[in-house]
Amino acid sequence: MLDGYRFDSQQEASFYRQFIRGKCQQVSVHRPIRIIEPYQLGGTDCKGHDYKPDFVVIDQSGRGHLIDVKNSFTGYGVKADARLRFALIQSTQNQPVEVVIPRKGWFWLKIMDTKKKFEPIKMTSLDYDIHDYIGQ
Template identity: 40%
Template sequence: MSTPTALNKRGTKVHLDGYTFDSQKEANFYVRFVKNSGLHYEIHPRYVLSPLTQVGSVKVSQIAYTPDFVVYNNKNISHAYDVKNSFGAYGIDASVKLRFKLFLLNEGIPVEAVVVRQHDFKTIAQGITKQLSEKQPLVCNNIRYNWIEATNL
């Protein structure tokens, strides 16, 4: 079931399996690639990237990031996915890129921006210097891959 929300003006929330997804594309990624992968995963876990900080007499608000999916290999994060409509500036703006870099610095693994297609998905690891370009992303048909080996980094 989908319901429109003020927070998600470009789409509707999708409710499935007790989860609330931000878009139909995100729900499709879950159903097609995450749900039956056999891997442990979390949906929308929240990470504090920079805590609330006191600077002199003022407080600086915290910076948090919530990936769409985090997939684990044993207890280690193997993938942090953020489903996007595109890899361009419209899909990944400067503030999103900053959160992706902070996530990489805190967790030791980059966020993989994902564009879901009919039979597979395209992904680019964000915030690293030797990443694939939006014209040459990694194309996958499942989430059981090692992004470092797959991209020869």
């Protein structure tokens, strides 16, 4: 627990402390975003599905960031089900999931599942426009 938020890991709390706390206009932690609406399958109701990013923030320049904190970019750190959720949210919301690996004073940033190889970028703050890296 930190500032009233419950984090899933020390890494999430560390990322919040270093790069979000006091540096963003708006912050939400684990706020669900609907990716599949409830539907019917024959005569049976099926539930909808949400994606809960670690952070949704609006930085000081008014840019939105959808952030998921991981411990690596490999299959160990980003499992197949997470990659599928990222692809679903990116396709339905037209907003990239910014996968980050925090370090002391900086973090690695990567967008997953792009056809063009997206090498991790070393960042020191959230003061960037992700479209400068992925295009408009």
